[in-house]
Amino acid sequence: MTEVKPPEPEDAKVIEPEVAKAPQTEVGGAPEAEEVKTLESNGAEVVEAGSPDPEKAKVPEGQDGTPDAQEIKAPDADIFKAFEAEEALVISMASSTIDTSDALLTIESDESPSAIEMEEIPMAKGSIISWDRKGTSMALGGLPVSSIGTTYSQELLDMYTINLHRIEKDVQRCDRNYWYFTPANLEKLRNVMCSYVWQHLEIGYVQGMCDLLAPLLVILDDEAMAFSCFTELMKRMNQNFPHGGAMDTHFANMRSLIQILDSELFELMHQNGDYTHFYFCYRWFLLDFKRELAATASGHFVFIAWCGETSSGNNMDFTSSGHFVLFIALALVEIYRDIILENNMDFTDIIKFF
């Protein structure tokens, strides 16, 4: 393992969740500009990411099947500092040769991810948490200590475990028909999402987040970059999720827009089993039209444009309105307005269009 010992700092950053689980406690140097590199840029990393037996890769070295308090170091707010630590990578790399202990294997067989579907399900049992994501083992004995010596509460860790299950479920089925999402790249998606959710546990993982992250990862093909951009993007998108409450505003705006700009259509929508609730636009707004447009070149373009807007303010001419999404939505509705009107369509009839 010594040949992988001198990892560059940039690599340390891209293995977020792995690092997070490694029992390292050091905090390394300051971030550097060249930290943004892809996983593939380093041969040693590829072994880690695409290893046929990721289970092995994730068992920390020093532990030899005896879980102790330090076995998990969940990522924390200082996650990025931790990533700089060379030790983190070294341990993570070195551990790929260690066999998974029996102890870990047994607790890995947790119930299915869906076990924690409903909120009222008891969080985690006892002091042992395991999260089986194709071999990533987490085991706790006592409370883990962070890189800066913070102790995490059991409650917090339970909450994170639940989120990990949720993420796992969705990562497994995110854009799988798209060529990019090979197992290795799904791993990146998972890494970024796990890191984001750790930093935003008060929000947690909500379905749809993977959809927003996926195009970023495809375009940037870099975990650290995707993480940064996604974090920025979510500052704007969070409001559309159920915890944000902006969706009703969008619907109300749509209602007003159509009423003003296409009163004929509005009348029909209103009469025919009233579908001015605009629920059919829900996904459009939640995912920035990702499922409707992302597969197309123009979709990518739109997405990039919006990301630009998010991170650098309204300095792009074509995204000069904060309500830009409304006009895209309006345009989508207007594509079919003649057909809808001619055929006097009700809500059930228009479903096939949207």
Added chain:
Amino acid sequence: MEAIWIYQFRLIVIGDSTVGKSCLLRRFTEGKFTDISDPTVGVDFFARLVEIEPGKRIKLQLWDTAGQERFRSITRSYYRNSVGGLLVFDLTNRRSFEHLKDWLEEAKMHVQPFQIVFLLVGHKCDLIQLRQVSREEAEKVALAFGMKYIETSAKDTVNVEESFTVLTRDIYERVKRGEISIQEDWEGVKSGFVPNVVHSSEEAVKPGRRCPC
């Protein structure tokens, strides 16, 4: 589009995430099946006509919901305007079965003052080896809930058609018996598209107006 239907029912499909709600709906409405499908966010819609008796068609407006509990606040508001529901669990996932009562409570709480006719659906019955819930057990639960039970597989097209028809017929019978009635500002049941209603009286008396096609 001009197909004549006597009623329109709004049905809602609920259950834990990844039990196969969307796949069931896609199989029923489009005849397609994919092994992996995007998670439903918020709500999604499907529609289909069902012939329950010769010449009697019912238009189904199907609301597919997100299984993740984070969307519960959204899906909650959809119960009220639904006349029927498919309560789906995954036969290979015991937890999804155990959560049924939570779903039912949730639905009952938010459907007031109306009621929803439910059908219990054990999905993924093709995965015999992975089965975690027996038919007897599920039937017992269905009985306790006062609903019918059916086992389906969207993958192998087992009972998909039947599940929706059984529920539709069930609701139709109740509508006929007057247990469920059409109400203003309630979307659960809408009375259908009957051609002669839309014609004015003078048009209606015109002989030979009826088209044989």
